[in-house]
Amino acid sequence: MRYGEILNYVGGKFTKINNDHISVYCPYDGSILAEVEFASVDLVNVAVENALLAQNKWKKLTYKKRTEVIFNLRDLLMKNSERLSTCIHLENGKTIDEANADVLKAIELCEFAVSIPALISGKTQFVSTGIEVREIVSPVGIVASITPFNFPLMVPMWTIPNVLVTGNAMILKPSEKAPITASILAEILESAGVPEGLFTVLNGGKDIVEAICDHKDIQVVTFVGSTQIAESVYKRSISSNKRCLALGGAKNHILVTDDINPISVAKEITSAAFGMGGQRCMAASVVLTIGNCEELIKEIVQISTNMVCGKDLPPLISTENVEKIADYLKKSSGEILADGRQSKIEGDANGYYIGPSVILYDSYSKMPKEEVFGPTIEIIKCNSLEEAIEYQNMSPYANGASIFTESGLNASKAIQSMSSGMLGVNIGIPVPRDPFSFGGLKSSKFGYGDISGYDSIKLFTNIQKVTTKWDAKDKKDWAS
Numbered sequence: 374m375r376y377g378e379i380l381n382y383v384g385g386k387f388t389k390i391n392n393d394h395i396s397v398y399c400p401y402d403g404s405i406l407a408e409v410e411f412a413s414v415d416l417v418n419v420a421v422e423n424a425l426l427a428q429n430k431w432k433k434l435t436y437k438k439r440t441e442v443i444f445n446l447r448d449l450l451m452k453n454s455e456r457l458s459t460c461i462h463l464e465n466g467k468t469i470d471e472a473n474a475d476v477l478k479a480i481e482l483c484e485f486a487v488s489i490p491a492l493i494s495g496k497t498q499f500v501s502t503g504i505e506v507r508e509i510v511s512p513v514g515i516v517a518s519i520t521p522f523n524f525p526l527m528v529p530m531w532t533i534p535n536v537l538v539t540g541n542a543m544i545l546k547p548s549e550k551a552p553i554t555a556s557i558l559a560e561i562l563e564s565a566g567v568p569e570g571l572f573t574v575l576n577g578g579k580d581i582v583e584a585i586c587d588h589k590d591i592q593v594v595t596f597v598g599s600t601q602i603a604e605s606v607y608k609r610s611i612s613s614n615k616r617c618l619a620l621g622g623a624k625n626h627i628l629v630t631d632d633i634n635p636i637s638v639a640k641e642i643t644s645a646a647f648g649m650g651g652q653r654c655m656a657a658s659v660v661l662t663i664g665n666c667e668e669l670i671k672e673i674v675q676i677s678t679n680m681v682c683g684k685d686l687p688p689l690i691s692t693e694n695v696e697k698i699a700d701y702l703k704k705s706s707g708e709i710l711a712d713g714r715q716s717k718i719e720g721d722a723n724g725y726y727i728g729p730s731v732i733l734y735d736s737y738s739k740m741p742k743e744e745v746f747g748p749t750i751e752i753i754k755c756n757s758l759e760e761a762i763e764y765q766n767m768s769p770y771a772n773g774a775s776i777f778t779e780s781g782l783n784a785s786k787a788i789q790s791m792s793s794g795m796l797g798v799n800i801g802i803p804v805p806r807d808p809f810s811f812g813g814l815k816s817s818k819f820g821y822g823d824i825s826g827y828d829s830i831k832l833f834t835n836i837q838k839v840t841t842k843w844d845a846k847d848k849k850d851w852a853s
C-alpha cells in the first residue's frame with residue numbers, strides 16, 4: 374500500500390482508536406492505496422471539545438494574524454503541489470492535468486480568503502441625535518464540511534480558508550472513497566500554523582455524518598454530494614437548529630443554435646461532458662439543439678467514438694459507478710449513437726473504465742430526469758429557442774446551463790429565461806471565479822446562499838448590532 378493507514382486527525386494529531394477500517398482503491402488498476410480507519414461517535418465528541426477550546430482562542434486573534442496562516446497555507450500548497458496532484462490522481466482517478474487544476478483552484482481560494490478582512494468591516498451610523506448603531510461581524514463557532522470524492526482538495530478548500538479567516542473552527546468529513554488528500558491537507562495546515570484542535574479530519578460513513586448533523590455545538594454544516602443525501606443532511610441539520618447549505622446533483626443543459634461553428638463547439642461540449650469522466654456536478658449532460666445542427670451531432674459522435682479509455686478518458690471512482698452507467702445505457706429508450714461500453718481501453722484491465730456515450734431522444738419526455746454522473750451526453754432536437762428554454766426549465770436540477778450561439782439576442786433571451794444558478798454564453802462549464810460564488814438552484818441546493826466567494830461570509834459569521842447612547846440630555850424616548 375502506497376499510503377498505508379489513514380487515521381483521523383483530532384486535537385492536532387493523527388489519532389488511532391482501533392475502529393473499523395475500509396480499503397481505498399486506485400481507479401486505474403484496482404490496487405489498494407490505503408486503509409482508512411473510521412471515526413466513532415465518541416471521537417466526534419472529542420473533536421468538538423478540542424475545537425471549542427481552540428476556537429475560543431482563535432476568534433480573539435486579529436484578522437491580520439489569522440490571514441497570515443492562510444498566506445502560509447497558500448505557500449505550502451504551492452510547495453506540495455506535485456505531492457497533492459499525485460495523490461488526487463491516484464485516489465480519485467483524475468488525469469494529472471485535472472489533478473493539477475484541483476490544486477491550482479485550492480491555491481486561488483486562499484487568495485480570496487485573505488481579502489475577507491477588507492470585505493467584512495462592520496457598519497456604523499448615527500441613527501438619531503446622540504444614538505449610534507454599529508454592526509459587529511463575529512464567527513459562528515464550529516463549521517463542519519462533508520465533502521465528495523470528485524474534488525478531494527478543491528471542495529474542502531471552498532470552506533476551509535474562509536471558515537478560518539472569519540474566526541471559526543473547522544471539521545472536515547471527506548469521502549471515504551478519497552480520504553488520503555484530506556490527511557495530507559491536515560499536515561499542511563498544521564505546518565501553516567493552524568492551532569492544535571482548530572482543524573479536524575473525521576473519516577467515516579453515515580453514522581459520522583449523522584453525529585455531525587446532530588451535535589449541538591456545531592453551528593454550520595456544509596455538504597456537497599448527491600441530491601438525495603443533500604436533502605437528508607439539510608433536514609437533519611436544521612432540525613438541530615443549525616445553518617446548513619447542502620449542494621446536490623445536477624443535469625446541466627446546453628442550448629445550441631445552428632449558427633455556431635460545429636467543430637469548435639463539439640470540442641467544447643465533449644470536453645465539458647467527459648472531463649473527469651463526467652463525475653462532476655457541473656458536467657455538460659443534455660444538449661438541446663435548435664435548427665439544423667446535424668453537423669454538430671455528427672462531430673460530437675465522432676469525437677466520442679474516437680476517445681480511448683485510459684488515454685483520453687480517466688477511470689470512474691469505482692466498479693459500482695461503471696455498472697451504474699452501463700445499466701443506464703441498457704435501459705435507455707433513446708438511440709445510442711456512441712456506446713461507451715464498446716470503447717477501447719488503453720490501460721490496466723482492472724481499471725474502472727467506461728467510455729463516452731451519446732444518446733439521441735426523439736422527445737424530452739423520454740429522457741430520464743435523473744443525474745447520470747458519468748461520461749454521457751443526451752441530445753434532444755428542438756424546434757425553437759423557446760422550446761429549448763422550456764425544456765431546461767423543466768429540469769428538477771439547476772446548477773448550470775449554457776447557450777452556444779453567435780446571436781446576442783438569442784444569448785440575452787436564454788440568460789434571462791434559464792433557471793440555473795450558474796449560466797454561461799459560449800462556455801461549456803459556467804463556473805464563476807472568486808469572488809463570485811458557486812451555487813445552484815432548485816434541487817441542486819438545499820439552504821440559502823452559496824458555499825464560496827462573497828456569499829460564504831454570511832454563512833460563517835453572525836451580525837451583532839450595538840446601539841449606544843452618547844448624549845443623555847438629548848434623550849427623550851427610546852427612538853430619539
